Amino acid sequence: MAMAAEKESTGEVDLESALLPSSSVESLPLLAHSTRSRQHSHLRSLRRSASNTTSQIAIVGSDPCPIESLDYELIENEEFLQQDWRSRGRAHILRYVVLKWTLCFLLGALAGAAGFLTNLAIENIAGVKFVVTSNMMLADRHLWAFGVFAASNFVLTMFAAVITAFFAPAAAGSGIPEVKAYLNGVDAPEIFSPRTLAVKVVGCIAAVSSSLHVGKAGPLVHTGACIASILGQGGSRKYRLTCKWLRYFKNDRDRRDLVTCGSAAGVAAAFRAPVGGVLFALEAVSSWWRSALLWRAFFTTAVVAVVLRALIDICHRGKCGLFGKGGLIMFDVTSDTIAYHLPDLPPVIILGIGGGILGSFYNFFLEKVLRAYNLINEKGYGYKLLLAATISICTSCCIFGLPWLASCSPCPTGISEACPSIGSYGIAAPSGLFIPVILTGATYGRLVGMLMGSRSTLDHSLFAVLGSASLLGGSMRMTVSVCVILLELTNNLLLLPLVMLVLLISKTVADALNANIYDILVKLKGFPYLETHAEPYMRQLTVSDVVTGPLLMFNGIEKVGNIVHVLKTTGHHGFPVVDEPPFSDSSVLYGLILRAHLLILLKKRVFLPSRSLFGIDVSKQFSADDFAKRGSGKHDDIEDIKLTAEDMEMFIDLHPFTNTSPYTVVETMSLAKALILFREVGLRHLLVVPKSSSRAPVVGILTRHDFMPEHVLGLHPSLLKSRWKRLRFGKTSLNKVFCDLC
Template sequence: QSLDYDCCFNEPYIHMLEKQDSRTSSRNEAVRWVVTLFVGIFTGLVALFIDVVIKELMGLKVGIVKNCIELLSVKGYLVLSLLVLLAFNLSFTFISGLFTAAEPLAAGSGIPEVKCYLNGVKVPRVVRLFTLVCKAVGVLFSVAGGLLVGKEGPMIHSGAVIGAGVPQVTTCTLYIYRDKRDFASSGAAAGVAAAFGAPIGGVLFSLEEGSSFWNQMLTWRTFLCSMTAAFTLNLFLSGTRIEGENPSSDNTAWGSFYQPGLLTFGQFKCPEGERGCQLWTVLDLFVFIVMGVVGGLLGALFNAINTRLTKHRMKHVHNRHPAIRVLEVLLVTMVTTIVAFTAAMTLGECKEVAPIVINVTSPVEQTVQYFFCPNGTYNDMATLFFNTQETSIRQLFHQEATFSLQSLGIFFLLFFCLSCWTYGTSVPSGLFVPSLLCGAAYGRFVGNLLKMLPGFEHIYSGTFSLIGAAAFLGGVVRMTISLTVILIESTNEISYGLPIMIVLMVAKFTGDLFNHGLYDIHIELKGVPLLEWHPPHGMDRLCASDIMETSLSYIYPHTRIQSIVSILRTTRHHAYPVVTENHDSMVERRARAKANTMVSNNIKFRNENSLTRANEQMRRIMSRRSAEIKILEDQEQRSRSGSMDSRNAEEDINFTLMTSSVELYRGLSPTAEDHGFGDKFKPLTFHGLILRHQLITLLSRGVCYAENTPSSCQPTLTYEELTEDYPRWLDIHDVDLTQLHPRMIMDVTPYMNPCPYTVSPNTPVPQVFKLFRTMGLRHLPVTNDMGEIVGIVTRHNLTTENLKQKLKDSQHNA
């Protein structure tokens, strides 16, 4: 289903506008700004809740596990420590799995669903309050349970839900779906701002990955929402004392703003006393480009493996009992815990602790892990596995106490496989932070390796770690502009702008040679009709008549209740053309067209060549017959040349005719032999569109009149009454029809949209695509020069797969 962002200019809406004055319009605009402000505040508070609770749960778990390891390692009972860790992780992820079992849309990062919603696709329950609760609470336990997932991705979904939900408490929104979409865009941007401390990056994220319709006022409101979310989170974090963070502050240090977001990378600077050290030089750009290529290849490999895993899950896991999904989560948790514990115990190296500070808030002694190492040393593998992922990223960015190449390589391989397996399980799981950590390990490996070579003694390993993180994340999600700004804002180092931008572009172009970004892959696997920014190449050879739907369900301006109920119960369309039958002869139609100077001045073809629904069907039938004749000629030629067994020739011809007819012309009925062809495809003059929920609302309110009375006796509805059921529109089966006589008549003309966007049959597909996407349409009628409807274009007609198939069919018929 699609969302209709176009405004319906029916009589109730026009009367509502006429009653408004300038003060009412100003008040409505002020309410929109206030609602935007509250969306940012609530998003920041949800981010604060998620961050604080996760750190408390992680602190509780790691503290108990540390004590167990210290006590039991002396006695040789490390298996008991592993069991304690397993008990914590399995318990946490089991709780998370229960929340996603209650609301399946809470699983994953939610970014593909938000992207679909902002693109105009109606994803059921994606912006419900229950989804927000399951998402926010579920991510607490999935992250604390040791799964290789992030909390930053779900924050974007949470912000979009808040943005779509807060405006519903007001009554001042005029364009229902359009305002809801705009607030959801602002909420998604606020989620990015709260997660990364990147307000500008949040605005660009909504623009690049989300909304298809944008304007200057929406830009200002989205920026306000992002700044408000970052400020709110900053304000409360500054006064919330968490162990290990900002030790110089006290509980009353409100307003210090030392941590702009949930994920901050700290300040990049060379260690004091190290001569010749530079963050990066021009010569390093060549190395960065190579790292971008490798990052794109790794991202493409990550996406390919995850795609196969997702297809397997959709076939064998997701369509079964929810308990199977929870069991899969527990299996992934158990394997991840055992691998991390075993790698830290057997594969880690003990390194001396350097008396330095890794960022502006935490000294290195408070972030390293000493598992299985003597005093004065730390376990580099345990430091990467048993810290929060954000802390591990900062370790790789800033800690100059070198991680060994062996530990970095093993950690990268293990983390790559486990995170690829984890993403797509039935728990709230972000992709940003795991990809950043995996890429940071890859970049730190390259930096440490280069530092061993002559001529590279000046390099700063943290820079290469940052570039590696950007390369891998860009290779996975294929974001460019917004991700560049997010990383720049997170590092507070504008000098990194050029290398990050180059690396992200190289990684995207390299990965696009093999597959799409992971978010787009998951959208495609779910069969969501997402419209890209541009139609596929070669679509200028097609026009609207080649892709439109010609089998229409329509109603008349004055229709009996019985007919309306029958149409609503037997079809699932969300809009119906309002038409009248054209009984004029061809001569009268030509004369009427010539008399209408406006029509005759704008038509691009002669009147006798005007497309109608009848001759469009006849054209397709003749095309079908031509294809059948061509198949017969080809088969006959092959039979004569001796390349086909004569005994099987007739059978093969019949089979080819049957399969080609089914595949190429599926649903193109009726055939020429069908009766009533002229009656079924008679010319229909188009008057407007009426939506399904409008018809159901009119039925539920008893808007109709008896056939022996004038239509002026029909009750009227105001705009408020017409939209009273939003957003829970009634279903036709829920309407009580006992009070309505089937022979009564409904006049739909006051409630239809008399001026929807329309295109002519010969409009090129690129123009149809641009109009449909940029204006956020749901239905686009196709009318000829006589004002007769000949078809309708919907979202499914404009998907990449359908357009490519139509182009292939057109070339085949030519």
């Protein structure tokens, strides 16, 4: 095992440690390393303020949990190449293709069914509640009516909160930030587990039925992603529901594709908008997209549409209780003939500007409220439930009480603004953002329409649609997908030009004020989201400026004790493997080995008695399944592997299990350029090699965290004081435009 120092930001090299032949370090006790690195980091701290300020913990739902990066790199080692089914001819490829489309079909069918069941349950529960309350009101028993209304809401909310808090905290909230982070390459345990799926569906039904101002679109996206992930990993190992055939999909790339299709299916199920679902997945949640994926996502959402239509057809025969009397969101503008002229444009433009301002204000306020809720939630289960209970009672009071304040005119539709949608989110229950925004926006639009009065010839229902569009544009900042979803909801294409205009205006206005709602949530939850574009200051830094040491490496044939020690004392997930003389003519970077693969080697005890190249043939002891990527959030732990003192003195030949062609960049490359490679190819580890061949063959490893602005600015606080700070962290309105639109 060897240690090489990283290059300093000034470009000077710590020659002492870099020139130290790495093989000679091997015999040093490991404690010495850490002492050395401590001295080293002390030296470094003269120039840098902190070693790593980015956390490996993110808030999933309402609880903090450890996170991990995903790896989309092709791992090329001897073992994998031998086992790889892609090189095994037609039968495997055929099976893979058939399975892939079957999975998409199943995914569409299940997501459609889940969407339908959610809707059915919500409408029946909310419907019964409504009927009972209304009957009591008609009998003039207002206090009783309020009591029943508030009590049922309270019970439903508490039920949702309790199952979420105690059984699956990862199911709390909208779920879209988690899905978005996953598709960006950040994995958190339990976000796609069967338990989360179950709680998500049941909790969403309870939360929406309880008259909270929350939606089901987000939860359905999360549900779709859960179904996709569970299908892809071939069921759950925990519940002994696995399928051998699905081993083709046990890697992050195929899983990413499935989860993308799953999120498209979720939106399609929530709005009955198959095209809108595909575009939503493309525009709002996915970080990587290919043409082939468009086609597959389209297939999935088409299945969703067919399943939904079939199930609704069955329901229309009257076997589904109160279903179908409310239905999905319906803007009643289908029958109207839309005609608009130049004089109609000013109100529409005003509506768009207002929607943009309101949308960004909504985002701003939501962030503040969620921060406050997080403080409360951190105090424990009791406080979580108390928060949920308080919100439920407040909401009941608002909904029941506010109509009394207004006269019986069409005006009261305006009140759901006065009872802000914002206040009802952030509690530990599955709840979506999309539909509240649509409803609030529709109310806002209708209000504007009424204020316009006779000055505009446009229909009020049209104003409602445009209001929704403006608030969606201002809050979620989606364009094409919102356009298509609204068209699919309203079933009227003549609206298109006006919807586009409103969206363009509101998005532009809101982008000048703050970030979109999902980016705010992803950031608030602490996911290390990798942006496509580089920050301007990243062009001024080289990769060696951000690499933090000490770098831990293994020899091609490494002592078991060293491996165990390194795995126990560090949290790194990848280690360079370096061959030293006499095993090679000079110090050569053999490749990169993953922690997960090392753990498998230790578990299987493929040990050699001595440091020799010609050991036993280890490849026959493994099948491809051994190295298949485990399900989301699951991995082995070094603490679970028990080895004897004798084992510790033995050796492992790492060569057959090392990825021999990791992607590398030269240490003088700018951080911005390295980010392009890291982001576009979807890497987990990126090796940094020295410019000169006379030094150690690798000088550092870049991971996702090294590209995070917090980390980079933590290492180089001087950048914060420079002009780049003003560009990125300033409060002026144009900054966001720069970063978003460049």
